Amino acid sequence: MDVKIPPHSEEAEEAVLGSILIDPDVLPDIVETLRSADFYSRRNQLIFSAVEKLFDSGDPVDIVSITEKLRSSMKLEDVGGEVELTRLADAVPTSANVSYYVKxxxxxSILRQLITAGSQIVESSYRTDDIDGVLDNAERLIFQITESQATKTYRHLGGIMHDVFENIEKMKDVAGTISSGGFVTGIPTGLKDLDKLTTGFHPSDLVIVAARPSMGKTALALSMAKHMALEKDIPVGIFCLEMTKEQLAQRLLCATAKVDLHKIRTGYINANEWRLLTAAADRLCRANIVVDDEPSLDPRSLRAKARRIKKEFKTEILFVDYLQLMHLKGRQDNRQQEISEISRSLKLLARELNVTVVALSQLSRAVEQRDNKRPRLSDLRESGAIEQDADLVMFLYREKYYEDKESKDEDAEKASGDKPHETEINIGKQRNGPVGTVKVMFDPLTTSFSEATKYEV
Structure with a gap:
């Protein structure tokens, strides 16, 4: 029986190491692409690992320093001693072709990883009846290979501090412009006072938008998504568990056209409104917005869909409407534990894909039992884990909702009337910034939010 040797090129590996030894200037580009695990030969892995450590600590990389690094870790004899390092340097006349050797x-390395992943997928397919688990694991394994080709999960603190200081210096240069509303470091929401308080939404952050029913959570999310896609050309993904794609599109359409949503649903539209709708539809058709309306979405399915959307559309922000409608497949845990796992999965998703995840969340009925019905962190429904996982928690509060409900005792949407009215966005938690309150205007006819002039922290 023939034994298959995994794909590798000893010559290319030695050429990469030799190029480093004769021309250390090529090292930054190499360490950005390769890891020690990419080398097939154990000897070459050890040598490149020593190179990585020297590079990360800012030390010179040459035959002497590599020799000492290997000697200090008791690995010098394993690679063949200093003689082997000298041989590698002498074997490469020039580093001009190093990019080809790296490739x-x-x-x-990728081919070997695919072989390993394929073997794991085959093995798990024989050992389990959980088809969803097998599919998710298969997709995860392949996704990790494709998405982390040029990345590594560890880095010396010195390199990290250099990047952090560069970012601080950049922020120092633009200091003062944020206070005037002219600079946002993250994804802008379209509400300047909110952006002033948060500096926008940032990659890998989990943002929670929480409120009681009929407060306008979905309307706020769609207002933000619309601004990001239409005004800033930012790719947006929306997972809607509560409405169909068509219903969501209707709400986006009326908010963009500034036309009464009820008129769209009944068909009583005049000529001017029709022109507005046509123009809005044209803009939305060209917007980079992807919508998914699977009603029984679980974290595993969400993760799989999000990966594909991120890869295909380069999505930078994902909206989930809403968290409590998600469930764990095949699990019988109590609801609090279930919500905790869902919340954690959303945070991990944001980090894995390096996108902002904005999850809408219902608040508990305890809000209704208080005289002051402004939400607080303890009102987050069914789990304190939501507060723990979130980088930013925003609460919606409309005083008019309660005033009209008490005076007329009608449904909240009808009771709020037709006129735009003030709504509070309370920042209850911000991991990297202050808390505070932002005043915005809500238009119940077009279910859209706009700026107000008041701002307080």
Whole structure:
């Protein structure tokens, strides 16, 4: 029986190491692409690992320093001693072709990873009846290979501090412009006072928008998504568990056209409104917005869909409407534990894809039992884990909702009337910034939010 040797190129691996030894200037580009695990030969892995450590600590990389690094870790004899390092340096006349050698080493590494992943997928397919688990694991394994080709999960603190200081210096240069509303470091929401308080939404953050029913959570999310896609050309993904794609599109359409949603649903539209709707539809058709309306979405399915959307559309922000409608497949845990796991999965998703995840969340009925019905962190329904996982928690509060409900005792949407009225966005938690309150205007006819002039912290 023939034994298959995994794909590799000893010559290319040695050429990469030799190029580093004769020309250390090529090292930054190499360490950005390759890891020690990309080398097939154990000897070459050890040598490149020593190179990585020297590079990360800012030390010189040459035959002497590599020799000492290997000697201090008791690995020098394992690679063949200093003689082997000298041989590698002498074997490469020039580093001019190093990018090609790196490409060969990386491609062979990917092939080996695919073989390993394929073997794991085959093995798990024989050992389990959980088809969803097998599919999710298969997709995760392949996704990790494709998405982390040029990344590593560890880095020396010195390199991290350099990047952090560069960012601080950049922020120092633009200090003062944020206070005037002219600069946002994250994804802008379209509400300047909110952006002033949060500096926008940032990659890998989990943002929670929480409120009691009929407060306008979905309307706020769609207002933000619309601004991001239409005004800033930012790719947006929306997972709607409560409405169909068509219903969501209707709400986006009326908010963009500034036409009464009820008129769209009944068909009583005049000529001017029709022109507005046509123009809005044209803009929305060209917007980079992806909508999914699977009603029984679980974290595993969400993760799989989000990966594909991110890869295909380069999505930078995902909206989930709403968290409590999600469930864990095949699990019988209590609801609090279930919500905790769902919340954690959303935070992990944001980090894995390096996107902002904005999840809408219902508040508990305890809000209704108080005289002051402004929400607080303890009102987050069914789990304190939501507060723990979130980087930013925003509460919606409309005083008019309660005033009209008490005076007329009608449904909240009808009771709020037709005129735009003030709504509070209370920042209850911000991991990297202040808390405070922002005043905005809510238009119940077009279910859209706009700026107000008041701002307080």
């Amino acid at each position: 060969v080493v990386r491609e062979r």
